Amino acid sequence: MEKSEWIWMNGEFVAWDDAKVHVLSHGFHYGSGVFEGIRCYETDRGPAIFRHREHLERLAMSAELYYLPLAHSIDEVRDATHELIRRNGLESCYIRPLAFRGYGEMGLYAPTAPVELIVAVWPWGAYLGEEGKRNGVRAKVSSWRRISSSSLIPHAKASGQYLNSILAKTESANAGYDEAILLDEAGIVCEGSGENVFVIREGEIATPGHTASILDGISRKSVIQIAADLGYEVVERDIARSELYLADEVFLCGTAAELVPVREIDDHEIGEPGELTRLIQAKFEDALHGRAQEYLEWLDFVEVPSKVTS
Numbered sequence: 160m161e162k163s164e165w166i167w168m169n170g171e172f173v174a175w176d177d178a179k180v181h182v183l184s185h186g187f188h189y190g191s192g193v194f195e196g197i198r199c200y201e202t203d204r205g206p207a208i209f210r211h212r213e214h215l216e217r218l219a220m221s222a223e224l225y226y227l228p229l230a231h232s233i234d235e236v237r238d239a240t241h242e243l244i245r246r247n248g249l250e251s252c253y254i255r256p257l258a259f260r261g262y263g264e265m266g267l268y269a270p271t272a273p274v275e276l277i278v279a280v281w282p283w284g285a286y287l288g289e290e291g292k293r294n295g296v297r298a299k300v301s302s303w304r305r306i307s308s309s310s311l312i313p314h315a316k317a318s319g320q321y322l323n324s325i326l327a328k329t330e331s332a333n334a335g336y337d338e339a340i341l342l343d344e345a346g347i348v349c350e351g352s353g354e355n356v357f358v359i360r361e362g363e364i365a366t367p368g369h370t371a372s373i374l375d376g377i378s379r380k381s382v383i384q385i386a387a388d389l390g391y392e393v394v395e396r397d398i399a400r401s402e403l404y405l406a407d408e409v410f411l412c413g414t415a416a417e418l419v420p421v422r423e424i425d426d427h428e429i430g431e432p433g434e435l436t437r438l439i440q441a442k443f444e445d446a447l448h449g450r451a452q453e454y455l456e457w458l459d460f461v462e463v464p465s466k467v468t469s
């Protein structure tokens with residue numbers, strides 16, 4: 160990964176190489192952490208963070224669900240992130256806030272272990288590649304089932320939960336695919352290992368609803384809004400595995416990957432990125448980069464002092 164200069168750690172700006180934790184930190188052993196993946200884009204008006212507040216609200220929600228009291232408010236984390244982007248001199252970057260139980264007490268119930276909070280920012284290109292965004296990716300339905308709300312909290316973005324995504328992603332990568340799509344225990348489609356999924360057939364745009372063990376993606380929400388504004392309703396419903404194969408178009412969306420068409424699933428050809436996918440993708444890209452007037456309110460602009468020219 161590409162280093163930046165500073166990381167914000169529990170209220171302080173710390174040099175990248177000095178942002179360290181003890182090996183006996185609770186979160187390191189048990190996955191007791193929650194995090195966010197956010198992106199900041201270069202725009203005509205300077206760096207802008209996409210739907211920053213919604214991401215920080217989801218961080219706070221995930222922390223609450225896993226009994227991790229945060230010592231900083233959403234506004235404090237927002238301000239710290241703006242300052243961090245300025246100090247690192249970045250125009251665009253990936254933003255990773257993480258709250259985790261730190262060092263001090265072991266065992267599963269460790270309320271006295273402090274809850275630490277960090278924010279790191281660094282340059283990071285599209286997760287599934289620019290080529291994937293252009294021409295589509297090849298996906299594999301995972302043999303691993305998506306975690307369910309009977310044992311974990313799919314709506315929370317919690318560190319330990321990502322072992323499920325890692326198993327699915329690793330399986331698909333080892334088999335030569337770009338991404339995994341996970342089903343639930345009943346065989347109903349949930350989502351990608353780090354993205355929500357949309358299926359288009361005979362003009363209907365469908366995506367799994369909240370009962371399908373999905374993360375309530377902020378990109379997903381944005382896509383639903385964009386589709387509605389373009390005159391298309393997105394139906395939230397159960398999706399069968401075979402519907403993936405029979406679809407006219409399939410795409411994935413998430414902060415890291417952005418909007419990525421899927422061109423093949425389990426060796427069934429979906430085909431070149433379709434018309435609706437292209438239409439929504441173009442608008443989504445415009446929204447991310449501050450080119451869509453109607454979605455400017457989704458951007459949290461980082462004020463950067465104008466450079467002094469001599």
Ligand SMILES: Cc1ncc(COP(=O)(O)O)c(C=O)c1O
Nearest residue numbers: 353354355374376377378413414
């Ligand atoms: C499992 C999972 N689903 C969906 C998403 C997409 O969510 P968002 O659009 O908020 O990044 C992510 C990424 O955070 C994810 O990790």
